Amino acid sequence: MSGSGKFFVGGNWKCNGTKDSITKLVSDLNSAKLESDVGILQPLFFNPYVVVAPPFVYLDQVTSSLTDRIEVSAQNSWIGKGGAFTGEISVEQLKDIGCKWVILGHSERRHVIGEDDQFIGKKAAFALNEGLGVIACIGELLEEREAGKTFDVCFQQLKAFADVVPSWDNIVIAYEPVWAIGTGKVATPQQAQEVHVAVRDWLKKNVSEEVASKTRIIYGGSVNGSNCGELAKEEDIDGFLVGGASLKGPEFATIVNSVT
Ligand SMILES: O=C(COP(=O)(O)O)NO
Numbered sequence: 001m002s003g004s005g006k007f008f009v010g011g012n013w014k015c016n017g018t019k020d021s022i023t024k025l026v027s028d029l030n031s032a033k034l035e036s037d038v039g040i041l042q043p044l045f046f047n048p049y050v051v052v053a054p055p056f057v058y059l060d061q062v063t064s065s066l067t068d069r070i071e072v073s074a075q076n077s078w079i080g081k082g083g084a085f086t087g088e089i090s091v092e093q094l095k096d097i098g099c100k101w102v103i104l105g106h107s108e109r110r111h112v113i114g115e116d117d118q119f120i121g122k123k124a125a126f127a128l129n130e131g132l133g134v135i136a137c138i139g140e141l142l143e144e145r146e147a148g149k150t151f152d153v154c155f156q157q158l159k160a161f162a163d164v165v166p167s168w169d170n171i172v173i174a175y176e177p178v179w180a181i182g183t184g185k186v187a188t189p190q191q192a193q194e195v196h197v198a199v200r201d202w203l204k205k206n207v208s209e210e211v212a213s214k215t216r217i218i219y220g221g222s223v224n225g226s227n228c229g230e231l232a233k234e235e236d237i238d239g240f241l242v243g244g245a246s247l248k249g250p251e252f253a254t255i256v257n258s259v260t
Contacts, residue, residue, distance in 0.1 A: 007232070007259040008172055008216045008239035010073065010135055011052040011246025012103060022058050023065075028249025030067045034256050048239070048256045051101050051135075052246065056089055063098035073101035073135060076109060079123045091130040102127050103241075105137040105157065107178045117160035124171070125164040133170040135241060136161050138199075139221070142179035150177075151198050158202055168211040172218055173199060174241040180221025182243060189234045192219045196236035225254035232258045 017025070034050060053073040054062045063072045074094045082090035094102065104127065105120040124134045138157040140150045154175065165171065175195050180187050196217045204212035219231055220241030231237055239259075246252045 006049040006216075008049045008051070008218055009252075009256045009259075010050075010101075010103070010172075010174070010218065010220075010239070010241040011252050012075065012106070012220070012241055012243050013052065013054050013247060014075065014108070014243060015055055016247055017055060017058060019058070019061065022054060022061060025247065025249050026062060026065050029070060029252070030065075032249060032253035032256075034069055034253060048259055050256055053101070053103055053135075059094070059099060060097045071100045072098060073103055073133075074099050075103050075106070077102045077104070077123060077127050077132070079119065079126055091127050091132055095131065099132065101133040101135055103135045103137060103174075105161075107137065107139055107176055107181060111141070111178065117157055120157075121160035121164045124161055125166060128170055129166055133172070134165075135172045135174050135218075137174045137176055137220070137241070139176040139178050139181075145177065145179060150195060154195060154199060155202050158199065159206070162203075162207055168203075168207060168215055172216045172239075174218050174220050175199060176220035176241060178221075182222070184222050186222035186224075186227050186231075187219065189230050189237070192231060193234040193236055196234070196238075200236055223255060225251045225258075228255045228258035 050070045051073045052070055053075050077094055078085055078088040078090045082092060104124050109115045124136055127134050138154045140153040144150060144153050177187055199217050200212050203215060216238035217236060218239035218241050219237050223240045223242045224245040240255060242252060242255055245255060
């Protein structure tokens with residue numbers, strides 16, 4: 001744990017759920033025992049910072065029913081002010097319904113939808129300027145890792161953020177190797193730690209020592225209630241961005257509490 005004090009656990013629900021299933025998931029989360037409950041002073045110190053990211057259509061349902069121990073994130077946002085942009089959701093609309101965060105640059109936006117580094121970077125800059133926190137995703141494809149290009153790819157994606165963001169104060173970096181997402185093939189603690197160290201070192205060399213030390217770098221890719229403990233022990237793993245396991249309230253609570 002190196003980042004700014006608090007372990008950060010995000011739940012990326014992706015394109016999953018129905019009104020009923022999300023009502024049940026929210027109920028499970030509201031009744032879960034989370035380490036962050038430990039005393040009101042706890043949030044000032046080392047404890048999980050918890051965020052969940054529902055699909056757009058359920059954001060209002062979740063923000064209006066979820067315990068205030070957990071903050072809500074969008075899974076994407078538009079690159080500028082609202083207006084004639086059919087199908088897009090603006091940052092001001094997300095803030096209007098109580099969103100505090102937005103996930104940007106997720107590999108599914110990069111490799112399924114086709115968003116490029118610069119487009120993602122500009123979205124992040126706009127969201128940050130408008131007061132949302134950004135969970136900035138980076139990560140390599142299997143063939144890129146096998147070609148020894150993991151660091152090159154991650155640094156290129158990082159640079160696209162660094163070139164345009166106004167500040168790093170409200171950014172959490174999520175390292176999510178694409179080959180580990182949804183595959184059950186979780187990175188080993190050593191594999192994840194190696195990239196997290198390289199990312200922190202890149203921040204130190206290209207942004208500042210202060211940003212490098214305070215920015216939380218979280219891991220995503222097949223995290224579950226069984227493997228989270230070993231991963232959480234790594235010095236530079238500051239939390240998780242959880243996909244599939246975040247759709248199961250009790251298991252997500254286990255992951256949140258893995259920091260103890
Ligand atoms: O995409 C992910 C990880 O998904 P999984 O946990 O299902 O591998 N987080 O944003």
